[in-house]
Amino acid sequence: MKRPLPQIPGPIGVFDSGYGGLTILSKIREVLPQYDYIYLGDNARAPYGTRSFEVVYEFTLQAVQKLFEKGCHLVVLACNTASAKALRSIQMNDLPKMDADRRVLGVIRPTVESIGDMTQSRHIGVLATGGTIKSESYPLEIHKLFPDIQVSGMACPMWVSLVEYNEAQDEGADYFIRKYINQLLEKDPLIDALILGCTHYPILLPKIRQYTPEGIQVIAQGEYVAHSLEDYLRRHPEMDAKCTKGGNCEFYTTEAEEKFIESASTFLNQQIDVKRVSLE
Template sequence: MIKLKGKQKSIGVFDSGFGGINILRGIVRELPEYNYLYLGDTARTPYGTRSREIVYEFTKQAIDFMFANGCELVILACNTASSDALRKLQQEYLPKRYPGKKILGVLVPATEAAVDSTRNRRVGIIATEGTVKSNAFVDELIKLDSGIKVFQNACPLLVPIVEAGEQNSKAAKLILEAYIKPLKKKNVDTLILGCTHYGILERRIKEAAGSNITIVSEAIVVPRKLKLYFARHPEIESVIGKKRSIRFYTTDLTDKFTTLGSKFFGRAVKAEKITL
């Protein structure tokens, strides 16, 4: 495992691409004092069409790198990784390999927010094929409210649109309308954006969904939940460095990562290429 120089005790945020930078931006806004390490596995994105076994292996390699380079806590900002790999990593891999370290996902904060938001108990989800197939969101929602009705739609074209920087195109508008229309017909009043990339499309999604549907964005709910988590776990919070440093790593450094990553983060992003 590659260990880089100058590692600092940090909060790690991992995604298969750069969609998770949107969540990192929200976390830094809510909790600016900490050190952060972001890793995007852009060489192997998207994860949403891959098998559960491959997603687990890729995610395990990512957290190995992040723990080796100072992370005390890693947030899987990739919904596919959260649905396909998180539980196994938490229950089997961490206790043996990294006792004392923590990995958190993004599904539970989003489902809790959706249950709090819905009035008619009809919740829609847009996500990658892998996340929809896993039924992870459905399972978590039903745990919270056994009477809730959940409707999912896989949206395989949205991640490539975001990764190509085409989120403001006419094609993106038409594709979003086609994906959301079936959920509107189901009379959902709450819609979970079940992929970190979709936060980049939030304004367009709101336009397609209409004013009667509440949008649950992980970039908003995850930072709030992390703040509460630290309040409950001071033993974790206290060991994380507070020098406000932010490091970015990617497995395929391209101009697109730098340009779009900077746009999504709201300020310049300078990343270093690594191999997992």
């Protein structure tokens, strides 16, 4: 039998399958430094991008439950695959049973809301994992808000691995980055804005910009997610009151602590302590 969830105010939870969500966390902490945060990376079972809807949902639900148990009333899924494959089910089916007053937010909607003013041609490209592209979450969300925008997606195998294995700046990365950008632009030469639909991809930004033609805007998610969260807390003072404000951040991983600390240095310019947890 599960223990009752703590009801006193607690930190904001940020979850990702691996390290990519640290790019989101960094931007959130820039915009909202006063809050407390818990970051949880399911590094032992990453990547999620190639896994089925059922497995991503199961893993994500376990992570949300863990963050709730640690006192979070609000959890951000800083992972496009989890946002695409699990968010809606958790919001509709699980939250009412777990605690109807808690909230889980994703990264796709805030990104989509920002693009209306960024495209003149009304042709958008999405670079993401195979799982996110296959889910069609971006076209579906974009067409709800902007039915006139044409959306073309391209799965980018290898990009997450380039980041996770600290090869983002290596010459070998150039081939894979150029390849998928070129393939996407061949699908639709009218694209004038590119959404980076994976939280790992901002680490590749220098090379992505190098191989993206001039006049095409590259949209990284962190800034938009951070400002969307700021707006959400302003509009929901009852949730804001449940979020503690001490400027602290704790880190948890399902992998070895040493491995997380070493790889996290790619994403964070600070020394961190991390604890290992099990989600199963």
